[in-house]
Amino acid sequence: ASALIADTKLLLAEWNLAQSVAENLNRARRENIFGKASRKRVEDILLIFRQRYFDDADVGAALVTLTQNGAPAQWIAPLLYFFSAQNDRTLRDIVIEVLYPRHLAGYTDLPVQVVVRAIRNWVAEGKTTTRWGEETITRVAQGLAATLRDFGVLQGAVNKHLTPIYLPTPSFALIALWLQQRERSGHLVLQSDDWRLFFLPVEGVERFFIEAQQEHLLTYNAAGSVVRIEFPAASLAEYTHVLLTNQRAR
Template sequence: MSASATPLYNARLIKGGALLGDIRLLVRGWQAEEPPSSQKDRGVRANVLAKPSRSRTVDVFEQTFLPRFVVGPIPEAWRLVRALEDRNLPLEVLRPVYYWITARSEPILYDYATQIVWEQAQRGQTTVRVQDAAAWIRQKLRAQHRVWSDTVVVRVAQGLLSTLRDFGVVEGRVKKRIAPAHLAIEAFAFVAFALHLLGVTGARLVDHSDWRLFLLAPTAVERLFFESHQHHLLTYHAAGRVVRLDFAAHSPEGMADVVAARTH
């Protein structure tokens, strides 16, 4: 994913940001054998999310879970986090993977995190404000020859910051600031494996823009690959610009086993 090939932005963040509790519940109960539409209908009828209204449950399915974790840009992304959930891995490992999938599925979140938040973090400028996010959204919409109402722009800007807060990238209830960068080594290795499954290999994996989602500078990415190698989460060898990366696992379940062996 790159800023130069960004799809048109949408306003889905108004309907739901991280929603980590709801999404985790749906991931743990999702069935590969049953059509998504019938699972959605059954979940709405049973009010599996315990929402006060049917429409709210429908929104979680249609605006958040399905476009991100079932039919999103990462095919059947729910399988990735389901492998981790089935092994009862801690939230420190789970949350970054949910964040990565969410950001890859929401172009406006991806661009804001990898362009604005990452660049501010590198400069040591930690304050993030709704009005600044709204101004950035308007600028991006102009480039796409689109216009949203002021109300929608502000609500999406609020959604951006609250989503990043829920994923631990920013902190603060009212005045928000960029949190110190931290990514558990197990989560790092699993995201690296997921990128590998998407066809990203070698030096491209080390240099990938997705690491900016976690506020990681290139030197930090290289250090985490080296540490992952030391802890037998993957195999990493680098000689100048020649990078060789290998994984013992061949499936999300296999990589989840590798991660769980270190975590438990």
């Protein structure tokens, strides 16, 4: 699936948190908010949107709250990318296992054959649900490259180049809370492979935590392998209000 950034932002702007997910999706169909898109295209968009952002209702509520309360666009973009990668294992693994090591090795280009080779190896190792043929592997590789270009991780229409996506501190902090809810360990949050989606080594993650603490977005304490991270909110949706209030006060 492509990035669908414009369609996603439109849905988030039109979303009513007082209604259920089903009610919101039905209203989007009924009011034809995508204009001239075919019925099949609309259904594809709504399915992808729900899977990416509303399988976890707290993620969806946080994105809606940010969008409808004037959060900067540069906050939203990395969040859409991050949660899309959580929903699409192949997209996530290509960045973490192929792009990130390539970035560390000093390469800036990404020939599509590098992606094709990685997927071919995964198929051979039985990591895909079915055994993909060469045509499918090439199509998936090209689709992943196009999606990552749309999200800003790659640049170039034909020849792709690595461009680590900009991650503002508030977006980092929201992702950190999401990881904390799953890992239940400050050390595991700090060491999480998911930071590699932003080409961040552990040292870079730690710098972000220190900066987030300086901006009063969280509390971070590290002593050896003991890492304590505390947030001023229990849910992502609640935390977005903290981030927005902090932004307005600056």
